[in-house]
Amino acid sequence: MTETELSIDQLLLTALEHARDGVVVTDISTPKNAIVYANAAFLAMTGYERDKLLDKGTRFLMGSRTRPSAAALFRKALNTGSRALVTVSTVKADGNEFWNEISMAPVREADGSIRHFIGICRDVSERIAAQEALIATEMRLESSEESDHLPTFDPITNLYNRHYVEEYAEREWLLLQRQQRPLTLFLIGLEGLEMLARQRGATAVNTLLSRIAESLRNVFRRGMDLVARYDSNHFLVAASGLSWDEASPMAEHARQVLAAVLPADCGIVPHVVAVTAVPETHLSVDDMIQRACQELEQAREGGEPVRVTALD
Numbered sequence: 001m002t003e004t005e006l007s008i009d010q011l012l013l014t015a016l017e018h019a020r021d022g023v024v025v026t027d028i029s030t031p032k033n034a035i036v037y038a039n040a041a042f043l044a045m046t047g048y049e050r051d052k053l054l055d056k057g058t059r060f061l062m063g064s065r066t067r068p069s070a071a072a073l074f075r076k077a078l079n080t081g082s083r084a085l086v087t088v089s090t091v092k093a094d095g096n097e098f099w100n101e102i103s104m105a106p107v108r109e110a111d112g113s114i115r116h117f118i119g120i121c122r123d124v125s126e127r128i129a130a131q132e133a134l135i136a137t138e139m140r141l142e143s144s145e146e147s148d149h150l151p152t153f154d155p156i157t158n159l160y161n162r163h164y165v166e167e168y169a170e171r172e173w174l175l176l177q178r179q180q181r182p183l184t185l186f187l188i189g190l191e192g193l194e195m196l197a198r199q200r201g202a203t204a205v206n207t208l209l210s211r212i213a214e215s216l217r218n219v220f221r222r223g224m225d226l227v228a229r230y231d232s233n234h235f236l237v238a239a240s241g242l243s244w245d246e247a248s249p250m251a252e253h254a255r256q257v258l259a260a261v262l263p264a265d266c267g268i269v270p271h272v273v274a275v276t277a278v279p280e281t282h283l284s285v286d287d288m289i290q291r292a293c294q295e296l297e298q299a300r301e302g303g304e305p306v307r308v309t310a311l312d
Helices: 003-017 040-046 068-080 125-143 162-179 193-200 202-219 244-261 285-302
Strands: 022-027 034-038 084-091 097-108 114-123 183-191 225-231 234-240 269-277 306-310
Touching: 022 040, 040 114, 068 084, 068 097, 068 244, 084 244, 097 125, 162 183, 162 225, 162 234, 162 285, 183 244, 183 285, 193 202, 202 225, 202 234, 202 244, 234 285, 244 269, 244 306, 269 285, 285 306
Parallel strands: 269 306
Antiparallel strands: 022 034, 022 114, 084 097, 097 114, 183 234, 183 269, 225 234
């Protein structure tokens, strides 16, 4: 290595060390994906001392609140050598957890091989907490007896209704448009629900809908996910900041959960579609919903339980 190359490497290392965002480099050739570098910002973010962090595997940093789909996307990026933007719960040195948005990418060697990954980390706990607080405040206001607004809750499932989720998605669309971050809408269709109602009655169907609603809450449990009952046969989920890569495993996970909740003899066939878009001026939430309805119809006709697409 020449003196110039050494100088450039030192310059890059100094720049990483003084970066505002946390930076971690891992060695994927090791079984545990060992951490080989962490800058000062990441150490401050997590509270670890450098010697306590280096050579540790990334799994020990993964918190209990991390969604299975996020963990799956993290592993997929490592296994396939691809880029990913994923939000996980990270454990600090004191045992507390925070929401960590990681922009991860492979570092290619001169021969094209990949041995290391770099992760740019941001603590997004305040953003998620603010969104959760906003939703909680709106829930209290909308459920107040003094509120003169249109109803916002579905009385059967106690989820938000169509009116509310469409307004919420419009607000998120404007926010994400400024941030140039994606919005994903999940449309869940329950084919055969009307037949079940005729066979077993409204009470049995309402009980089943409540169970489905609770299951969907458990699947989409990020602070930036809002689950709603869209109409009699459909649920709609607005997931802010969720990318196409994350949407695919999430949609499959939702389908699996629904399959487990639905009785084998109920005759209901669930379909889950996801439409992802980075908000642009020529697009709208209505475009996303219309596309989701089209994709759901095609999924039914083609016998596809899960269908994921991007709108551009």
